[in-house]
Amino acid sequence: MVLELGYWHPTDSHIITNILNHVDHSYMGETIPYPYPEIIAHWWLQSVQKQEGEKGIYRIVIVDGQQVGHICVTKKEDDPTIGEIQYCLIEDFQNQGIMTKACEQICEMAFDHLDIKAIIGRVFRANVASCRVLEKNHFQCIQEGSIRMYIKHKDG
Template sequence: MKEAVPMVLELGYWHLTDSHIITNILDHVDHTYMGETIPYPYPEIIAHWWLQSVQKKEGENGIYRIVIVDGQQVGHICVTKKEEDPTIGEIQYCLMENFQNHGIMTKACKQICKIAFEQLDITKIMGRVYRANVASCRVLEKNHFQCCQEASIRIYIKHKDG
């Protein structure tokens, strides 16, 4: 029997020249729970605009990362400060379908929460997830987020000291 080879997971920085990467990622995710704000197919012109926005906000208003597994860009994850309360960060993420159910996003979530609490002046991180998106709910639960609102969209909270 072959032994499983551990994967190498990194969170990389986005660059202005990465529009083809975010376009590829967003064209290969399950759009069921993405909402209407992410078009499919994802136009490269929107990707370029988004990357310009990320460059302006990185480090001050948010942490934006490419999820890289064994050298391949497979997802996106970010924590952004809420405009109405900048002490709260909001986590969002997506992962290409071929890479789901391998614990990748759970590990990426753990890493980005640590970075966000260290670099952003926030006291908690919230995540909004469709109740039917069981895998995404589990990502947050495995990272010690507590469900604080139960409806069609669940709201999870993780405190800096918790």
């Protein structure tokens, strides 16, 4: 398996639409509509182009040449020294270690390029696989509840 994190381009609305229409929306919250319309994908990609490298790092998760997910770390508006990680993966590709490797790669990129000191991740407690992605990447659980909060520090 060859895993790559590719850049989003303004013409990739069909890719993000396909990904977000083939993920489990049980744990996505209410901010991501289903079905995901391409018009929102166009708007989102314009936003990504403006923020890439300065306010966040946004990547397509590519496995053996196929676009199967999305992962990003974005600076928090209220504290730009903290990044927040978010990710999703098409259901057919889950439980193969893909997101664990993608998380490792993007955290390294974020610490190298975003001038942040920590990355947090918020995960529904019931989403055991997503919790494990963060735990395998040395995030520490700092808040329990229906939503768990994890943190990973730059130097530890």
